[in-house]
Amino acid sequence: MTAPATPAPRTVPTPGADAPAPLDRRGLVVGVSAVAVTIVAVFVGSEGLRWFDAALAGYLAGTLFAIFGVAYRYTVWLRRPPTARLNRRGWEAFLRPGRRGRNVAHLPGLLVRNVLLQTFILRRSISRWLAHQLIFWGCVLAVLVTFPLTFGWLHFQSVGQDAQQYQAFVAGIGTFEFASRSVLGWTIFHLLDIAAILVLAGVAIFLGRRLRDPGAIAIERSNDFLALAGLFAVSVTGLMLTVSSLWMEGSFYVFLTNLHALTVILGLLYIPFGKLFHIFQRPANIGIEYYKTEGARGGALDCRSCGKPFASALQIGDLEAILPRLGFDYSLADGDNYQRTCPRCRRRLLTQAQSARVRGFG
Amino acid sequence: MIGPSALGDGMFVVDPSRCIGCEACVQACGECGTHRGRSLIHLDQVDRSTTVQTVPMVCMHCEDPTCAQVCPADAIKQNEDGVVQSALKPRCVACSNCVLACPFGVPKYEADFDLMMKCDMCYDRTSQGVAPMCASVCPSQALWFGTPEEFADTRRGTLTNEFQFGNETVRTRVHTVVDEPGPLQVTAGPTESPWQDDPFGLATVEA
Numbered sequence: 001m002t003a004p005a006t007p008a009p010r011t012v013p014t015p016g017a018d019a020p021a022p023l024d025r026r027g028l029v030v031g032v033s034a035v036a037v038t039i040v041a042v043f044v045g046s047e048g049l050r051w052f053d054a055a056l057a058g059y060l061a062g063t064l065f066a067i068f069g070v071a072y073r074y075t076v077w078l079r080r081p082p083t084a085r086l087n088r089r090g091w092e093a094f095l096r097p098g099r100r101g102r103n104v105a106h107l108p109g110l111l112v113r114n115v116l117l118q119t120f121i122l123r124r125s126i127s128r129w130l131a132h133q134l135i136f137w138g139c140v141l142a143v144l145v146t147f148p149l150t151f152g153w154l155h156f157q158s159v160g161q162d163a164q165q166y167q168a169f170v171a172g173i174g175t176f177e178f179a180s181r182s183v184l185g186w187t188i189f190h191l192l193d194i195a196a197i198l199v200l201a202g203v204a205i206f207l208g209r210r211l212r213d214p215g216a217i218a219i220e221r222s223n224d225f226l227a228l229a230g231l232f233a234v235s236v237t238g239l240m241l242t243v244s245s246l247w248m249e250g251s252f253y254v255f256l257t258n259l260h261a262l263t264v265i266l267g268l269l270y271i272p273f274g275k276l277f278h279i280f281q282r283p284a285n286i287g288i289e290y291y292k293t294e295g296a297r298g299g300a301l302d303c304r305s306c307g308k309p310f311a312s313a314l315q316i317g318d319l320e321a322i323l324p325r326l327g328f329d330y331s332l333a334d335g336d337n338y339q340r341t342c343p344r345c346r347r348r349l350l351t352q353a354q355s356a357r358v359r360g361f362g
Numbered sequence: 363m364i365g366p367s368a369l370g371d372g373m374f375v376v377d378p379s380r381c382i383g384c385e386a387c388v389q390a391c392g393e394c395g396t397h398r399g400r401s402l403i404h405l406d407q408v409d410r411s412t413t414v415q416t417v418p419m420v421c422m423h424c425e426d427p428t429c430a431q432v433c434p435a436d437a438i439k440q441n442e443d444g445v446v447q448s449a450l451k452p453r454c455v456a457c458s459n460c461v462l463a464c465p466f467g468v469p470k471y472e473a474d475f476d477l478m479m480k481c482d483m484c485y486d487r488t489s490q491g492v493a494p495m496c497a498s499v500c501p502s503q504a505l506w507f508g509t510p511e512e513f514a515d516t517r518r519g520t521l522t523n524e525f526q527f528g529n530e531t532v533r534t535r536v537h538t539v540v541d542e543p544g545p546l547q548v549t550a551g552p553t554e555s556p557w558q559d560d561p562f563g564l565a566t567v568e569a
Contacts, residue, residue: 077436080436083436085434086434086457086459087434120476120477123474124451124475214395214486215395215396215397215398215486218395218396218485218489219448219485275452278450278453281435281453281455284434284435285455285456285476288455288456288457291457292457311458311462315458315459316462319432319459319462322432323428327431328428328431328530329528329529329530330465330527330530331528331529338527338528338530338549339462339463342467343467344406344467345467346464346466346548347404347406347417347419347467347468348406348408348417349549350417350466350546351378351379351408351415351416351417351418351419352408352415353546353548353549354377354379354538354539355378355379355415358377358379358519358539358540358541359541359562
């Protein structure tokens with residue numbers, strides 16, 4: 001793709017000046033398609049709605065909205081010039097003939113380190129990493145339990161006439177059996193309580209940090225608290241259901257059921273808009289890893305000022321192509337581009353120009 | 363473009379020509395509440411064999427930040443005070459587009475965190491009307507924070523916040539000091555600046 005000769009008008013609005021944008025057609029198509037695929041999967045997976053639990057219909061509606069919203073936003077996000085280019089470059093690097101085997105072999109390690117264990121957070125601080133891991137695994141556990149239940153993909157049946165013996169069915173196929181009064185049975189029926197406790201522990205650590213750290217307080221936004229408040233509300237109202245049935249003889253159970261459903265559905269509605277969208281965005285880091293490897297293989301670019309190599313020629317070329325589309329023109333009088341200057345020389349040039357303007361030692 | 367702000371009429375002025383390279387700012391920067399333990403200010407030397415000039419660089423907080431525009435993850439945000447913040451940690455995908463595209467060479471890619479970090483003008487301090495860490499310790503006032511009136515009372519020179527890089531004019535929230543009004547031409551002059559042989563401008567003084 002070649003860049004247009006004249007810079008396009010700046011696309012990112014200044015704070016407070018954003019006009020309402022029209023709906024993105026491709027985003028709509030992708031969003032609606034994702035919802036349609038999910039509905040078909042629900043229908044098939046629940047054996048024609050035979051195992052679909054009507055009591056969970058509200059959760060399904062919330063989930064479908066979240067799927068639409070996430071698919072829509074992801075599609076729109078991928079169309080921003082820098083995102084589109086890095087997305088394409090990432091896949092090109094991954095699928096490069098002669099490199100595919102190595103790239104695939106490299107993938108599990110990247111997924112474990114960057115997506116599952118998030119070791120990059122561990123190097124920032126242990127408490128942050130622990131909090132993030134607790135919330136991450138709590139949410140993963142909750143999603144693995146609730147989505148199949150909501151979609152009608154998972155149900156339990158007693159085995160024959162033995163009321164104590166249960167069997168789990170996934171998409172109508174019988175899987176493992178367990179005794180409902182066993183440790184395994186107790187654990188399975190309390191998986192969501194366990195998830196809630198994991199999430200609450202993580203929320204407590206994050207909240208403590210947000211309330212105490214002056215640096216965090218200075219730069220935080222309402223979004224940061226909203227995400228924590230949502231996770232807290234979902235977990236606490238969910239736990240209250242167990243509390244009601246175990247120790248309150250079922251008091252307020254119906255009210256609590258509705259309250260929990262409300263928090264979960266609001267949470268699902270929030271996912272595409274707020275901070276939690278990073279769940280879908282941040283894994284793009286995997287593509288960047290391949291892009292960086294590709295850039296390193298392709299050779300470095302020498303700084304036009306000091307002559308030393310400073311970045312991959314691939315990435316500087318990409319920036320030179322993207323910048324005019326974003327409304328920037330860093331071309332120089334001699335036909336070269338300022339972007340071919342290394343960051344250190346950029347700082348030096350500024351200082352030398354300023355110092356010369358005030359005739360040194362102003 | 364930038365409305366009433368938590369910074370009041372506080373103004374951050376960078377005058378590299380006054381920098382003596384003492385590195386007090388480098389130490390102080392690491393104490394900043396928003397990125398404790400990591401110093402994000404740059405302090406380089408031009409060329410030790412030819413000049414004693416040193417190069418301090420903080421984020422200039424562009425009105426239309428190139429770094430934010432080239433970010434594929436939409437991770438760099440400008441707040442209502444026009445302060446361009448460090449990358450949002452959940453979003454940054456560590457591609458280094460911002461590091462390479464910033465005309466001032468400011469953002470740093472922190473490899474162990476797999477994250478871009480940059481100066482956020484000590485927003486925990488400046489939003490309370492207190493000078494940034496670096497400006498609070500700078501002995502030569504190369505890094506200075508105050509009101510325009512204080513500047514007029516105590517300093518020489520004219521302020522500018524316009525920088526010319528080839529065809530691109532960049533306007534910033536942080537100001538620098540020049541002789542006459544007008545944008546600072548960063549790329550116009552020769553790479554080796556002639557003043558190094560005449561740091562006090564004696565040759566240009568009329569006899």
